[in-house]
Amino acid sequence: xxxxxxxxxxxxxxxxxxxxxxxxxxxxxxxxxxxxxxxxxxxxxxxxxxxxxxxxxxxxxxxxxxxxxxxxxxxxxxxxxxxxxxxxxxxxxxxxxxxxxxxxxxxxxxxxxxxxxxxxxxxxxxxxxxxxxxxxxxxxxxxxxxxxxxxxxxxxxxxxxxxxxxxxxxxxxxxxxxxxxxxxxxxxxxxxxxxxxxxxxxxxxxxxxxxxxxxxxxxxxxxxxxxxxxxxxxxxxxxxxxxxxxxxxxxxxxxxxxxxxxxxxxxxxxxxxxxxxxxxxxxxxxxxxxxxxxxxxxxxxxxxxxxxxxxxxxxxxxxxxxxxxxxxxxxxxxxxxxxxxxxxxxxxxxxxxxxxxxxxxxxxxxxxxxxxxxxxxxxxxxxxxxxxxxxxxx
Ligand code: PMP
Numbered sequence: 001x002x003x004x005x006x007x008x009x010x011x012x013x014x015x016x017x018x019x020x021x022x023x024x025x026x027x028x029x030x031x032x033x034x035x036x037x038x039x040x041x042x043x044x045x046x047x048x049x050x051x052x053x054x055x056x057x058x059x060x061x062x063x064x065x066x067x068x069x070x071x072x073x074x075x076x077x078x079x080x081x082x083x084x085x086x087x088x089x090x091x092x093x094x095x096x097x098x099x100x101x102x103x104x105x106x107x108x109x110x111x112x113x114x115x116x117x118x119x120x121x122x123x124x125x126x127x128x129x130x131x132x133x134x135x136x137x138x139x140x141x142x143x144x145x146x147x148x149x150x151x152x153x154x155x156x157x158x159x160x161x162x163x164x165x166x167x168x169x170x171x172x173x174x175x176x177x178x179x180x181x182x183x184x185x186x187x188x189x190x191x192x193x194x195x196x197x198x199x200x201x202x203x204x205x206x207x208x209x210x211x212x213x214x215x216x217x218x219x220x221x222x223x224x225x226x227x228x229x230x231x232x233x234x235x236x237x238x239x240x241x242x243x244x245x246x247x248x249x250x251x252x253x254x255x256x257x258x259x260x261x262x263x264x265x266x267x268x269x270x271x272x273x274x275x276x277x278x279x280x281x282x283x284x285x286x287x288x289x290x291x292x293x294x295x296x297x298x299x300x301x302x303x304x305x306x307x308x309x310x311x312x313x314x315x316x317x318x319x320x321x322x323x324x325x326x327x328x329x330x331x332x333x334x335x336x337x338x339x340x341x342x343x344x345x346x347x348x349x350x351x352x353x354x355x356x357x358x359x360x361x362x363x364x365x366x367x368x369x370x371x372x373x374x375x376x377x378x379x380x381x382x383x384x385x386x387x388x389x390x391x392x393x394x
Pocket of ligand 1: 012064065066067068092136138139140165166167168188197
């Protein structure tokens with residue numbers, strides 16, 4: 001067993017770059033310190049670039065996580081009785097549907113078999129009379145990615161506001177907020193943005209802000225976009241402001257994380273994740289493993305949800321851990337004990353050695369369980385695919 005710190009390859013939180021770690025790791029600055037104001041304001045500007053959003057859209061940085069960002073979307077967009085359509089692809093879309101119900105929406109679900117997505121025609125057939133459409137860009141419980149472009153365009157053509165949970169996708173899976181006329185794209189700091197957990201991040205369209213202004217009631221204060229708006233506007237104008245104390249260390253880290261993504265280039269970042277996922281999937285295939293997503297086209301680029309092969313059970317996760325790599329067990333209640341999950345996003349996607357170590361640990365644990373394949377060949381093939389794109393390897 002490795003005595004070094006284990007490699008964290010779950011689908012969030014993830015390994016972060018040394019620069020982000022350094023930025024987050026100092027003595028806590030005040031929220032009105034000039035360095036924090038600059039990092040906050042610059043991060044808001046850079047979020048629009050990472051989200052491919054236009055100047056009229058409003059970014060928000062709020063202490064919390066993905067669930068807080070989801071609650072904010074529900075609390076600011078649902079008027080009592082509004083019809084909301086939820087495209088359900090796993091555990092997190094299920095959570096969104098329940099939140100919307102609690103927020104007073106009349107919820108219609110469009111479900112799919114585990115590992116699949118509902119087809120667009122089913123969503124189209126259900127959209128009449130709907131005010132809001134919600135989808136999980138990548139559902140972390142199934143590793144399934146929806147066609148966010150098709151859904152956002154369908155919503156916009158029908159005058160419906162669209163909200164996408166990008167917690168396991170933003171900055172890794174292509175999302176063109178402006179080009180697709182999407183209304184809210186939300187995420188958390190601990191995934192492909194490349195920070196520790198603790199920030200809810202979202203960009204909101206002018207149409208969605210208008211919907212908040214038209215609500216007949218005010219949302220709970222902490223969730224209310226209109227409470228946060230003056231704070232975001234002040235920071236973007238490089239002025240201090242206060243509504244609720246932000247996690248200042250994380251704000252310094254966010255500045256670095258977003259700069260690193262943009263220095264790489266956002267389209268290059270999407271391509272990196274595509275290539276990295278192709279290499280990882282090639283390795284799983286060569287080890288005789290199959291994925292939860294029912295087709296390659298639906299498989300996310302940020303994580304792999306992998307079925308245990310015959311004769312192997314969930315104790316494999318601990319065996320992989322003993323080899324120095326932390327992977328995650330199953331999450332979707334219908335198949336929880338049948339699969340495990342491996343994250344390959346953000347900083348790790350740029351580090352060939354981390355990806356190789358992960359494949360090596362999983363392969364080694366499977367060989368111990370009597371599976372038959374040539375691990376050296378698997379690693380060589382993965383390396384070849386990774387070398388075609390991965391930056392920063394050494
Ligand atoms: N949505 C998705 C797709 C997620 O993967 C997660 C977290 N794994 C969440 C929402 C909730 O985020 P958090 O745990 O930060 O509240």
